[in-house]
Amino acid sequence: MQSKRKKLFIELMGILLGLIWLAPFYLMLVNAFKTKKEIFMGVLGLPSSFNFSNFVEAFNELDFLNSLFYSILITFVSITIIIFFSSMAGYALARNKSKLSGAILLIFVAAMLIPFQSVMIPLVSMFGKVDMLNPVGLMFMYLGFGCSLSIFLYHGAMTGISVSLDEAATIDGANKLQIFTRIIFPLLKPISVTVAILNTIWIWNDYLLPSLILSQETATIPLKMFFFFGQYTKQWHLALAGLTLAIIPVIVGYFFAQKQIIEGVSEGAVK
């Protein structure tokens, strides 16, 4: 009996802690429905009515569909090129056992340690000179920053894929590109999911780099949110409605791919 009661106690403590963890989201949501005056009266309780007018106003002010479009476009294209080019590189490096290949891998791994701020100033100035401060330039930068970890993960996953597959395909007359695209790449699918998840979390939420590159017209959600917040700093009812809108796509994604996301993050972190 003792241990059963203890278990119940732990369970209750856990749920209490979980609720505390959710409190910021609760506070954001209930106050997003209130009027300015209601927030002034009290922030903890439910709103007097669930009026969506704050959301409509925030939606229009944020130009939400436009920023959602650019967030999706930039994240999707960046992830696609990161997966494609990093898996190719991981494959090539894993199938070449020479010292040179090991050294190239080491350079990519070492590059992960370089903090963004250390390269930011020359990088933005270089891209500015060739007129590439636009979404295309940004996607290329994401490939540069994202490929290291991705190559490292693909290289690790390649150890589980036997060379005899390559040999058999070569005998059947396939060239290297065909071997990669038709045989190896499909086998790397689990790690591709991990790579996609890790890079999506990063790119979707990235603020500093896009803030230096993108204009108002092509702003992503975090960027737009920053401008928006600056304008409505004393109008919390609108600001909170905007923040709620910005979070919705992430929560929806988490709801559908929760298991893969947690597994992917775990895999990426422990390596």
Next chain:
Amino acid sequence: MKNRDLAFWLFLTPVILALGIVVIIPLVLGTFYSFTDWNGLTITKFIGFENYRTLLKDTDFLNSIWFTTKFSFVTVLLLNFFGLGLAILVTQKLKSSNFLRTIFFMPNLIGGLILGFIWQFIFVNVFGNIGQVLGIPSLQGWLSTTTTGFWGLVILTCWQMAGYIMIIYIAYLQNIPNELNEAADIDGANSFQRFRHITFPLVAPAFTVSMFLTLSMSFKIYDQNLSLTNGGPFDSTQMVAMEIVRTAYTENQLAYGQAKAVIFFVIIAIIALTQVYYNKKREVDM
């Protein structure tokens, strides 16, 4: 594939180009610029270590390093405490385990910028409101002083990242064979003894991993700093990453900002190389 195979190089070209153009060249160029009076377009002269001499006397920069160090120290301790605590909690085979894991991890998926804005509301309005109702003056005026700004950043960062550290500890906790705990249970060990003698030694490698991870994460924080305190009051809660961005893009001192960025790189590199050293040492010990 051999070194002389065309396919080997074709497969590597895109990523070598990308890493080279985006990371390596800017790093090399930037280090060079930090010794000049570069203004983003032209260099008129080579000024040696002058930028570095200036930054040694730059109180804003030195304060930001000190603030970041204090912040990182506290955050690393608390993050690992909460991360391990949450990991132990959700591996207790509770009915709500999966649900709790999902909730604790959730803040991690949302950007620091957005979370910082939400917490700005909580610290300023919610804390203020509760403080007023309950008559607790220390809950009022949060983020308007250096101390409350500091703890605000610590609370935000812990809340956001504890779930991530939890995931790392879970991976290690799940590697502990169940028989060990069962055998200890039969021998009459209580839960603290089991933690002290079984769990703790077996998750020790996870400490090294997540200590360094949290250390370099907290040193590099920018978004949360920007949206929660914006460095205020009077730049007293400004961390290194933000100081560099400000120097370069608000004050338009690109070469000088780059000198700070080089120092920042050196600090992060030292953290990382210490970790590599410890990992190597541990492998030898094992």
